[in-house]
Amino acid sequence: MNQLEQLKALTTVVADTGNFLQLAQFTPRDATTNPSLILKAVQSPDYAPLLKETVQAQRGQPLADIVDHVLVRFGLEILKVVPGRVSTEVDARLSFDRQATVARARRLVALYEAAGIGRERVLIKIAATWEGIQAARELERDGIHCNLTLLFSFCQAVACGEAGVQLISPFVGRIYDWYKKSAGSAWDEAARAGVNDPGVQSVTAIYHYFKRHGIATEVMGASFRNIGQIQALAGCDLLTISPDLLAQLQASEAPLQRQLDADAARRMDLPPVTFTEAAFRFALNQDAMATEKLAEGIRLFAVDSGKLDQMIESL
Incomplete structure (x- = not known):
């Protein structure tokens, strides 16, 4: 049994890609997308006709509406391949606007429902800013489930749990990147690998805290740089993995051991914590890594959203 099959026995495997033509070979349950992945996909000749067709069908509509149709079209194609859910992201440029995020999320879900897809198969991805978390709180009350992304800190995770968010995507690789860059020549790759990796x-x-306190929010590790990080999180609720790393797991026959155990977590001595808005903002501010990576992530997604806008306008 290869490592991908072993991992699936312990964890729900999610494909982190907008390339739905690649999905079938890995048989993931769910799939996640983001503006960068969609932009990468639409630049491929394989997807150019789909993009052009979708844009032409919405000709004359506001640009934001056309973009949402493109995102949902990719989501619909992905849902033909995966049996579970697809995550579709709200424009990162709305990350600090609760009301606009809620409105955009509702429109995305309405487009899926108009295409015959129930909201139980859709997760709306929102950046885990305070405003994004409060938007998700409102959406979850209406049965629109959310995936809070760009999550780098414990306070972000706890606030999401308190808001009743369906799923969070803590970013392993980007945390690793920050600590490695910060350490410079003092970084010891071997000593900071596996369970010692900061991501x-x-x-x-986060996983231990959620299980200890019965928080129903699903934990989905994301943004991996190597399979060692994935192996060290075997047993997590879900892991969203790029096609390249899925292929590496599929190619290995080495034994894979469970690392995260919910029953063990329930016995841990982890006192409960809570975050008001002021406490959340201060805790995030005190975490230089999380502050920098959240800001950087929003900027990068916003840039790629702008590039997608330009591509659509050029058609």
């Missing part, structure tokens, strides 16, 4: 440690702490 792995962040997700592990």
Whole structure:
């Protein structure tokens, strides 16, 4: 049994891609997308006709509406391949606007429903800013389930749990990137690998806290740089993995051991914490890594959203 099959016995495997033509070979349950992945996909000749067809069908509509139709069209194609859910992201440029995020999320879900897809198969991806978390709180009350992304800190995770968010995507690789860059020549790759990886440690702490306190929010590790990070989180609720790393797991026959255990977490001595808006903002501010990576992530997604806008306008 290869490592991908072993991992699926412990964890729900999600494909992190907008390339739905690649999905079938890995048989993931769910799939996630983001503006960068969609932009990468539509630049491929395989997807150019789909983009052009979707844009032409919406000719004359406001640009934001056309973009949402493109995102949902990709989501619909993905849902033909995966049996579970697809995550579709709200424009990162709305990350600090609760009302606009809610409105955009409702429109995305309405487009899916108009195409015959129930909202139980859709997760709306929102950046885990305070405003994004409060938008998700409102959406969840209406049965629109959310995936809070760009999550780098414990306070973001706890606030999402308190808001009743369906799923969070703590970013392993980007946390690793920050600590490696910060350490410079002092970085010891071997000593900070596996369970000692700072990104792995962040997700592990969140997972343990959620299970200890019965928080129903699903924990989905994301943004991996190597399969060692994935192996060190075997047992997590879900892991969203790029096609390249899925292929590496599929190519290995080495034994894979469970690392995260919900029953063990329930016995841990982890006192409950809570975050008001002021406490959340201060805790995030005190975490230089999370502050920098959240801001950077929003900027990068916003840039790619702008590039997608330009591509659509050129058609």
